[in-house]
Amino acid sequence: MEETVGKIWHRLITRAAGVSYPAAAVRLKEVERTAGVFFRALGGDPGLRVAAATVDPHATRRGLIARIAGIGDRAAHARMDDVTLRLPPEIDAFPERTLNHDLYLWLAALAAAQQQLLPGPDGETDFQRHQRAVLAALDTWPGVISRYRRLVEAYAPRRLKATRMPPAERAREEAIVAALREPGSVVALPEVPAGTPPAAPVLLWLAGSEIGPAPFTRASDPDPENTTTGGPPPAEETERHAHRAERVDLPQEKNGLMMVFRAESLLAVTEFLKVNRPTDDEPDPNAADAARDLDQLALAEDSDRVASKVRFDLDLPSAAEDDVVLGDGIPLPEWDYRKQRLLEDHVRLTEMAARHAPPCPLPQPLKRTARRLHQQFAALQPGRRWLKAQPDGTELDVDAAVRAQTDRSCGRHPSEQLYLSLQKRERDLSCLVLADLSLSTDTWVSSDARVIDVIRDALLLFGEALGATGDAFALAGFSSVKRSKVRFHRLKDFNERFDDRIRGRIMAIKPGYYTRLGAAIRRCTQLLEKHGASRRILLILSDGKPNDLDLYDGRYGIEDTRVAIMEARRAGLTPFCVTIDREGAGYLPHLFGPAGFAVIRKPEELPARLPLFYAQLTR
Numbered sequence: 001m002e003e004t005v006g007k008i009w010h011r012l013i014t015r016a017a018g019v020s021y022p023a024a025a026v027r028l029k030e031v032e033r034t035a036g037v038f039f040r041a042l043g044g045d046p047g048l049r050v051a052a053a054t055v056d057p058h059a060t061r062r063g064l065i066a067r068i069a070g071i072g073d074r075a076a077h078a079r080m081d082d083v084t085l086r087l088p089p090e091i092d093a094f095p096e097r098t099l100n101h102d103l104y105l106w107l108a109a110l111a112a113a114q115q116q117l118l119p120g121p122d123g124e125t126d127f128q129r130h131q132r133a134v135l136a137a138l139d140t141w142p143g144v145i146s147r148y149r150r151l152v153e154a155y156a157p158r159r160l161k162a163t164r165m166p167p168a169e170r171a172r173e174e175a176i177v178a179a180l181r182e183p184g185s186v187v188a189l190p191e192v193p194a195g196t197p198p199a200a201p202v203l204l205w206l207a208g209s210e211i212g213p214a215p216f217t218r219a220s221d222p223d224p225e226n227t228t229t230g231g232p233p234p235a236e237e238t239e240r241h242a243h244r245a246e247r248v249d250l251p252q253e254k255n256g257l258m259m260v261f262r263a264e265s266l267l268a269v270t271e272f273l274k275v276n277r278p279t280d281d282e283p284d285p286n287a288a289d290a291a292r293d294l295d296q297l298a299l300a301e302d303s304d305r306v307a308s309k310v311r312f313d314l315d316l317p318s319a320a321e322d323d324v325v326l327g328d329g330i331p332l333p334e335w336d337y338r339k340q341r342l343l344e345d346h347v348r349l350t351e352m353a354a355r356h357a358p359p360c361p362l363p364q365p366l367k368r369t370a371r372r373l374h375q376q377f378a379a380l381q382p383g384r385r386w387l388k389a390q391p392d393g394t395e396l397d398v399d400a401a402v403r404a405q406t407d408r409s410c411g412r413h414p415s416e417q418l419y420l421s422l423q424k425r426e427r428d429l430s431c432l433v434l435a436d437l438s439l440s441t442d443t444w445v446s447s448d449a450r451v452i453d454v455i456r457d458a459l460l461l462f463g464e465a466l467g468a469t470g471d472a473f474a475l476a477g478f479s480s481v482k483r484s485k486v487r488f489h490r491l492k493d494f495n496e497r498f499d500d501r502i503r504g505r506i507m508a509i510k511p512g513y514y515t516r517l518g519a520a521i522r523r524c525t526q527l528l529e530k531h532g533a534s535r536r537i538l539l540i541l542s543d544g545k546p547n548d549l550d551l552y553d554g555r556y557g558i559e560d561t562r563v564a565i566m567e568a569r570r571a572g573l574t575p576f577c578v579t580i581d582r583e584g585a586g587y588l589p590h591l592f593g594p595a596g597f598a599v600i601r602k603p604e605e606l607p608a609r610l611p612l613f614y615a616q617l618t619r
Contacts, residue, residue, distance in 0.1 A: 020092040020093065021092050021093070021094065021095045022092055024092060024094065024095055024096055024097040024099075024100055025090050025091065025092035025097075025100065026090070026091050026092075026097060026100040026101050026104065027089065027090050028050075028052055028087055028088065028089050028090065028104070031101060031104045031105075032050050032586075033585065033586075034104075034105070035050055035087060035104050035105060035107075035108045036049075036050045036085075036108075036586070038105055038108045038109065039085060039108040039109075039111060039112050042108075042109055042112035042113075042140075042141060043112055043115075043116060044085070044108070044111060044112035044115055045115055046590045047083070047337070047555050047558060047559055047562075047590060048080070048083060048084060048085045049083065049084055049085070049586060049587060050084075050085050050086075050087060050586070051084050051085070051086050051087075052076075052086065052087070052088070052089040053076045053077060053078055053079055053086035053087055053088050053089065053207075054076065054086075055074050055075070055076045055089070056074065056075065056076070056077065057074050058074070058075060058198065058200075058201060060197055060198055060199060060200040060201070061160060061165065061169065061197045061200070075201050075203075076088035076089055076090075077201050077203075077206075077207040078107045078110075078111070078206050078207060079206055079207040080111050080114065080115075080206060082555070083554055083555045085108070085111050087104060087107055087108070091103050091104060091203075093155070093158065093203055094154050094155075094158075096154075099150065099151060099154055102147050102150065102151060103151055103203065103204070105144075105147065106144065106147055106148055106151055106204065107204075107206065109137050109141060109144050110133055110134065110137050110204075110205070110206060111206060112137075113133050113134075113136040113137035113140060113141075114133040114136075114206060116136065116140075117129075117132060117133060117136055120132065125188065125189075127179070127186075127188065127189050128187070128188070130179070130202070130205040130206070131179050131183045131184050131186070132183075132184070133205075133206070134148070134183040134204075134205070135183045135184050138183070148204075151204055152180050152181055152204065155180070155203060155204060156177050156180055156181065159173065159176075159177065159200060160173070160200060162174050162177070166196075168190065168191075168192040168193055168196060169192060169196060169197070169199075171190040172189050172190050172192055172199055173199065175189050175190060176189070176199060176202060180202070180204060322352075322355070323352040323353060323354055323355050323487075323489065324352060324353045324354070324355050325350055325351075325352055326350075326351040326352060326353055326490065327350070327351055329348045329349065329350045330348070330349045330350075330351070330523065331345035331346075331347070331348060331349075332345070332346070332347045332348075332349050332486075332519050332522050332523065333345065333346055333347070333522070334346040334347050334483065334518060334519065334560055335518065335559060335560040335563035335564070336556070336560075337555065337556060337559035337560070338556070342563075346483060347483045347484075347486055347516070347518075347519045348483070348484050348485070348486065349486040349488050349519050349520075349523050350485065350486065350487055350488065351488045351489075351490055352487055352488065352489050352490070353489070353490055353505070354489070354504075354505050354508040354509070356508060357504040357505045357507070357508035358504050359499075359500035359501045359503070359504040360500055360503050360504045360507055361500055361503065362460060362464065362503060363457075363460070366457060366460055366461060366464075366607070369461060369607070369608055370460075370461055370464040370465075373461060373464060373465040373468075373608075373611050374464060374465065374467070374468045375468075376465075376615075377465045377466065377468040377469050377611065377615065378468040378469075387420070387421045388400065388420060389415070389417040389418075390417055390419045390420065390421040391416060391417050391419070392419055392421070393419030393420045393421035394419070394420065394421065395419065395420045396418060396419060396420070397417075397418055397419055397420045400415065400417060400418045400419075401418050403415065404416075404418060428533050428534040428535065429471055429472070429533050429534065429535040429536070429537065429618060430471070430472040430473065430474075430494060430528060430531045430533035430535075430536050430537070431466070431471065431472070431473040431474075431536075431537040431538075431539060431614060431618075432473065432474045432475075432476065432524050432527060432528055432536075432537070432538055432539070433459065433462060433473065433474070433475050433476070433539045433540075433541065433610075434476050434477070434478065434520055434521070434524050434538065434539070434540045434541065435455050435458075435459060435475070435476070435477040435478075435509075435541045436455075436477070436478070436479075436515055436517070436540075436541055436542040436543055436544075437452070437455075437477040437478060437479045437489065437509055437510075437511060437512040438479050438480075438511070438512055438513060438514055438515040438543075438544070439479070439511050439512065439513055439514065440511075440515075440543055440544050441455060441511045441512075441543060442511035445580075445603040445604060446604060449604065451543050451580065451603060452509065452510065452511050454580075454603050454604060454606050454607065455477075455509070455541060455606070456506055456507060456509060457606075457607035458541065458606045458607040458610045459475055459491070459506045460503060460506055460607075461607045461608065461610065461611060462475075462610050462611050462614070463475065463492070463498040463502065463503075463506075464498075465611035465614070466498070466611070466614070467498050471618070472494050472531065472533065473492070473494070474491075474492050474493050474494045474527065475491035475492040475502070475506070476488060476489060476490055476491055476492075476520075476524065476527075477489040477491060477509055477512075478512075478516075478517075478519075478520035479511075479512025479513045479514060479515065480512075480513055480514050480515065480516035480519070480548055480552075481513045481514060481548075481549065482548060482549050482550045482552075483516070483519075483548070483550060483552070485513075486516050486519045486520065487512060487513070488520060488523055489509065491505045491506055491509070492505070494527075494531050514547055514548040514549060514552075515542070515544065515545070515546050515547050515548065515557075516546065516548050516552055516557070517540075517542070517546040517557070517561045517564070518546065518557070518560035518561045518563070518564040519564075521538070521540070521561065521564040521565060521567075521568060521575070522564050522567065522568075524538050524568075525538070525564075525567060525568045525571050525573060528571075528573055529571055529572075535574070535618075536572060536573045536574065537573070537574045537576065537614070537617055537618070538568060538573050538574065538575045538576070539576055539578065539610075539613070539614065539617075540575065540576070540577040540578070541577075541578055541579075541606075541610070542577060542578075542579045542580075542581065542584075543579060543580050543581055543603075544579075544581050545557065545558065545581070545587060546558060546560070546561045558587060558590065558591065561591055562590060562591050565591055565592060574617065575592060575596060576592070576596055576597065576598075576613065576617055577591070577592050577596065577597040577598070578597070578598050578600065578606070578609075578610060578613055579597065579598070579599055579600070580599075580600050580603040580606060581599070582599065582601065584597065584599045585599055598613060
């Protein structure tokens with residue numbers, strides 16, 4: 001009964017406070033793609049990703065009912081940094097859902113306008129910069145004026161009544177509302193006495209320096225999604241949460257638990273209880289819920305060497321056990337988006353071949369699918385056909401002979417192309433399949449298959465399907481350990497026949513290290529240029545974002561990959577990416593364009609669908 005009464009009271013007092021309207025709430029995941037497209041269409045930086053902003057506490061003045069209800073003291077404020085446009089994870093500030101949706105789009109437009117602002121005068125305050133950004137958005141895109149006016153008319157009355165504030169705060173609040181209604185009309189905020197609570201955050205502006213720094217990130221940390229080495233796939237999170245973080249020193253624990261009570265008491269208790277004793281390496285299933293309840297995460301760097309944390313599979317194998325190195329290495333450039341220039345000979349790519357790859361036939365579970373694909377792709381193989389009106393040939397073209405005789409009788413000059421020629425037309429195209437062999441391919445997609453197993457099956461079926469068409473194709477894989485060790489595995493060259501020897505190489509591939517995709521694309525571009533076909537296709541199989549141990553992470557890797565793809569297109573190639581990364585739709589349009597990629601939601605479908613993507617590209 002107490003719990004029921006408490007829920008009813010909380011619902012009533014929250015509704016009476018009028019701070020939020022949960023029934024009309026719009027979540028970021030509902031409009032994330034729309035807001036991103038809108039932001040880039042207005043000239044925003046296409047390299048920025050859209051993510052959730054942190055929910056931060058603030059010490060602004062609140063109404064009596066809001067204080068009783070215990071709400072209104074936290075807010076998620078939109079902000080923008082060098083790599084991310086952060087929008088509130090949820091907007092429920094208005095009773096109408098359309099207004100909450102419009103606020104997302106307005107914040108995206110304001111962020112695009114703020115990126116294009118010229119530097120302001122010395123001493124410009126955040127308050128002045130906000131007004132200048134709003135004016136720039138309204139002047140540049142008149143179509144957003146009506147949306148902005150509707151938001152202001154609905155938002156201004158919802159702020160705390162200025163008549164209930166002390167005189168100094170009242171003047172400040174009236175200046176903020178006037179700046180919202182007529183941007184640029186207020187030069188500066190009135191001075192307030194020391195100790196006065198700050199003004200309430202303005203939802204229609206991006207956060208300034210007064211909100212605080214962006215959430216802590218570290219580019220050199222490896223992506224946890226790319227360092228899983230085994231076990232079943234974890235449960236997928238339905239929603240991501242942003243947190244603020246601070247760097248702290250790791251506490252030095254000199255006296256452990258055993259100093260608090262006697263050790264024999266542990267045996268006395270646990271000897272008769274069936275308890276689950278997890279090891280340190282096992283993940284905590286409640287870690288995500290615990291982190292979600294924290295306002296701020298404290299991150300510490302543990303410099304101690306713990307045996308359970310050492311991952312020997314990241315160490316490079318010895319030369320006797322590693323794959324065979326082909327050549328001395330190939331120097332390749334890399335794009336540095338921070339300096340906006342191409343770094344020549346910045347990466348060293350090493351071509352490799354499998355050391356232990358005995359020939360093997362096609363695995364029995366794939367034979368049925370291979371026969372079906374072989375029959376489908378056999379229809380793509382060009383057959384022999386008669387070409388009419390040829391200058392020479394094996395038979396006379398009766399139609400051409402009749403037309404020539406008619407022209408001669410009419411006094412015209414007759415054609416001399418009077419023969420039929422039986423010829424076989426070949427398709428002048430080539431394809432190179434580049435497979436991501438990073439450490440993340442060791443993750444499980446089902447109870448009996450990993451990503452690397454799915455990639456093996458996809459390459460095998462792709463080779464079987466293209467064997468029916470006669471098209472020239474090559475297969476390769478790659479992984480990397482920093483810029484000096486980009487490993488490029490030659491699985492099949494254009495001049496090699498797809499046989500048991502090639503199948504053995506494919507079956508020998510194993511998860512590698514990291515994903516320096518730009519260097520691998522540049523090497524594939526060189527190989528396809530040497531082949532010389534009139535149409536050249538680069539088909540990329542990936543399971544995640546470009547990343548590496550050094551700076552090649554986050555936006556650095558994305559921008560280098562994008563430049564490498566642009567170089568491939570200028571060379572006449574057609575790049576296309578097939579990924580099983582469910583978040584690929586957030587960054588792949590920036591890399592390959594809206595029609596240059598495909599996201600496969602079920603990784604186990606990749607082997608059968610990869611040849612079909614090729615058929616669509618070569619139609």
